[in-house]
Amino acid sequence: MESTSDLWQTLVECHVITDAQLAQAVEAAGDEDGDAVLTELAAGPAWWGSGLTPRPQGLTPYQLDMIHTYVPEGDFRRLRRHLAINRFLFLDVLGRGGQGEVLRAWHVPSRRFVAVKLQHQRSELARQRFEQEAKAMMKVNHPAVARFLQYERIRDDAGELTDEYLIAMEYVPGVDLGRVTGTGVPWRTAAGWVIQLAGGLEHLHARGFVHRDVKPKNIMAVGADPDAAGPPPEGTHVKLLDLGAVHVVDPDARGPQSGRAVGTAAFAPPEQWGRGGTTGASDLYALGGTFYYLLTGRYPYQSDDGADTIPRLIAAHADNPPPDVWETAHGKRTIPVAVRGLIRRMMAKSPADRGVPRDVIKVLEAALEADPKSKATQRPVTPTPSPPATPTPPPSSRKTPVASKDTPLAPPLPPPPPVRKSGTDLTSKESTQPALELVLSALERIFLPGGQRAAAGYDDYSARERVFALLRRPMVLLLFLIGTGLLGLCLWRTLGRG
Structure with a gap:
């Protein structure tokens, strides 16, 4: 396989594998031959699957297919896009059509499987339609409707925001x-x-x-x-x-x-x-x-x-x-x-x-x-309602979208095993101390629009992520810098007197 060094760099930078995994695979393969190393990587466990039973394989068939598709062409930019976007690692395709595709992904910060919907069309009208879908999902919280998780802009390889968006939804394993x-x-x-x-x-x-x-x-x-x-x-x-x-x-x-x-x-x-x-x-x-x-x-x-x-x-x-x-x-x-x-x-x-x-x-x-x-006979079981999501609201718009063709979802893979969490769970509301919760809630009510505030009982964002969301507001950032400066000045004076 050509361009193996570029491939290894891409896989590591996209967080598909780690440097330690790569080193172990090269040692097990006996050389740096691309196909042999890929075989070792695929046979080993996924780094992100720690705590899952059974542990997922190091490379999925979808990831291997993307590698064999784009590496011979030397198109590592497209390979990156098909392996990971933002903090989502793409594992399998759930559905694909003329307007876009839905992929099963692993969300690294929250450590869970999600379904990510991407657009193929990049026109403004298509984006408006995509935005309306996100707005509708934000308002819906019912056990018989797949739960909305996130709507966000896609970042490029340099980490800069693009004009493309994605929708992250609850992954529903089944038939x-x-x-x-x-x-x-x-x-x-x-x-x-x-x-x-x-x-x-x-x-x-x-x-x-x-x-x-x-x-x-x-x-x-x-x-x-x-x-x-x-x-x-x-x-x-x-x-x-x-x-x-x-x-x-x-x-x-x-x-x-x-x-x-x-x-x-x-x-x-x-x-x-x-x-x-x-x-x-x-x-x-x-x-x-x-x-x-x-x-x-x-x-x-x-x-x-x-x-x-x-x-x-x-x-x-x-x-x-x-x-x-x-x-x-x-x-x-x-x-x-x-x-x-x-x-x-x-x-x-x-x-x-x-x-x-x-x-x-x-x-x-x-x-x-x-x-x-x-x-x-036991009646069908109605699932317990999921807690409401805290959406990231899309920008408002009034343009008319283009109607999309029907995009049926392909049968999904078998359901993933449950996550076994140990230690402190940073994605749980229980990990947020009561005092900090009061402070964050008060600041969110003052500085964040209603759609961006954490909803009661929602456990998809940690305290750290909520702080970062507040700091992205210019006024909050300014107050934070002023407060930090005043605190530093007080400490300097106190230490100077001592």
Whole structure:
């Protein structure tokens, strides 16, 4: 392999490996041959995985693929970008599309796995759309919606800020529901998931947003076995992903609005492709189509010949009656009448006829309660709500974004093992002493905008990071320098008198 010295320098500077790891790998390989050393590095443990069981490998297949792609070309600048950005080490690709990509990453300061979303398009309109997604995620804190963590500008190799941004989100290990095939899953399992999703949509709508791309591939089932005939209901829950197509419906919420249609033709309601405008009822329609898919393994109006073009699907959603789950081979024998009617109502052509998420929850809870088998089977577990995130708010803007194409997420890797923490945890609110917490909270209320303050119960930023956030405000920095100077002067006078 050519340019091995440049490669080793890049891997060390990107914090993919350490100098000690490199030295051990070279010694084990017997020389500095690039391929042999890479083999040793990949076989060894990752430096950042200390405390994880089992410990991750030193180089992931994704990292090796990037190395073999860009090193022969001598393009170390692009290699750096694909290995690490800011303090995120990229490990695997979770999804990739025309507008951007989502990667599984390790966040070095907080020592945890996250999902990082990057943009491919660098236009101002694309950035506006990206910003609106971040704004929407900041306001959402529900167990059925993937949690927002951070929105920040990307730094270049010299550490200077660029015009590019990233979104860091909760990494959700599991199986995306787009992998449900065959005749679907048991109706009780699907009903439990839809109850959770309806609660998440209710939460989202109450904050002035419409998702606009509810579909199986944007929903992750946590605790489900992708190889099983049907995921068991006990212990599973779901999370809604990807707010990239989010639409603001709150008149007080300002942000870029798209004048073009977005969404997925197989699940989007008729009004999403016309001039009727999208509302919360549009998400309910797509959730009804997702419910139908979970029960049948087929999306609504799917043809038997596979000739499902986008225009044909749009026309079917606009003109054909709502699909009937009883028309499937097993539907009438196993699916309750109430569930059948609910799906048809959720997929009504008129948004006013679909009801609201709370109606869906009530109908399904009643159906599960009335079913004898449901009483003998543990109901799906609703996860404990995550603590609210402390977002870094993006700059406001009023330009109109360009609608993006559908970007389905690929099935993620198996869930990472839990982190075993020892000693003092600098990322925990518990490590912040009460007095310091009072001081920081008071200073944040005075000098920081509301969106940048640490939220109660949030443990993703340490006291040190909160101090740095305050010091980035010019007035705080000036007061800090003045205070430090006065303290130094007092100490000098005290020592001089002694």
